[in-house]
Amino acid sequence: MMDLAARYGDKPTSLKSVAERHSLSEHYLEQLVAPLRNAGLVKSVRGAHGGYKLARSPEEITAGDVIRVLEGPINPVEFHEEEDRGRRELWRRIRDAITDVLDHTTLSDLNRYSTEGDQDSYMFYI
Template sequence: MKLSARTRYAARLLLDLAQHGNSENPVTTTTLSEVSGISVQFIEQILKPLKKAGLVSSVRGATGGHMLTRSPEEISIGDVIRIMEGGVELTHCCQDDIAKECPRTERCLTRVVWLRASRALEKELDSISLKDLIDGVVTLSE
């Protein structure tokens, strides 16, 4: 699985909002762009699915901007990937609806490997919250 730039940037933007935004001080798109190095236009594209999924809300007006709708403890990296990529599966055949259409599903000897790896990856990504990243508790040696 190779993550898109949109997904990687979505995680960065959510982390910026977790650190700096709240209902009293929403973060403007311009500020997000300056802090992240991501263009305003791309940020707006990235925020659409995050808003639709209920992770981000926006306030209009002179003091408006964007903020998280849930606490950083409640948002996992797995959530971000599912929203931006549509899932965590390593292959298309790991998705039940597609597997039903595949004529090889019943006799495929490798599908179990892709399923196990996808589930392990999803479990790991779900175990890491935005707060964990902000607090620096996630390390490579875990």
């Protein structure tokens, strides 16, 4: 998604080129792109110069959008209602804090973070 975000506004990008740039399996990317397309986050373009593009601008797609499509609801831990109320509250607060960060971090932000400062400090694959 970050690769597509970095090329937003350009021609469609083939999964083969994304796979080569990031040393990933093209087959793996095909499995990821299907649910992203179904969720309306990416769109496919057919033809000789086809490929994939973001369906919305990188400023409009959050890390939370992508993670929910690929991983499901954001829950760092599952707990049962009969568990200690204090522990449940702690995990709810942790979940809410994670959700807040993910929902306020866009693909544009992630691309900016990855180009600023120390290149080796973080690696984002979303």
